[in-house]
Amino acid sequence: KIVLMVRDPRDALYSMWQWQQHNEQYSPSIPFVEYLASPFYGGPISIIDMLWLHLRSWLSLRGDESRQVYVLRF
Numbered sequence: 001k002i003v004l005m006v007r008d009p010r011d012a013l014y015s016m017w018q019w020q021q022h023n024e025q026y027s028p029s030i031p032f033v034e035y036l037a038s039p040f041y042g043g044p045i046s047i048i049d050m051l052w053l054h055l056r057s058w059l060s061l062r063g064d065e066s067r068q069v070y071v072l073r074f
Contacts, residue, residue, distance in 0.1 A: 009051055
């Protein structure tokens with residue numbers, strides 16, 4: 001059995017933006033929308049796309065009938 005705990009993606013992204021500004025990884029002058037489009041830790045994929053890839057990868061396991069996947073949203 002798999003339990004996937006999923007936070008509201010909008011809240012998770014906004015919280016991460018604020019956290020990284022506080023820790024001086026991003027300038028406070030960078031708008032939220034621009035932050036979302038920036039590379040995920042210098043990689044070839046944006047921050048927002050990385051979150052969607054992560055969630056879709058886990059949710060794809062629901063199609064496998066041999067596994068029980070429970071999604072807990074908070």
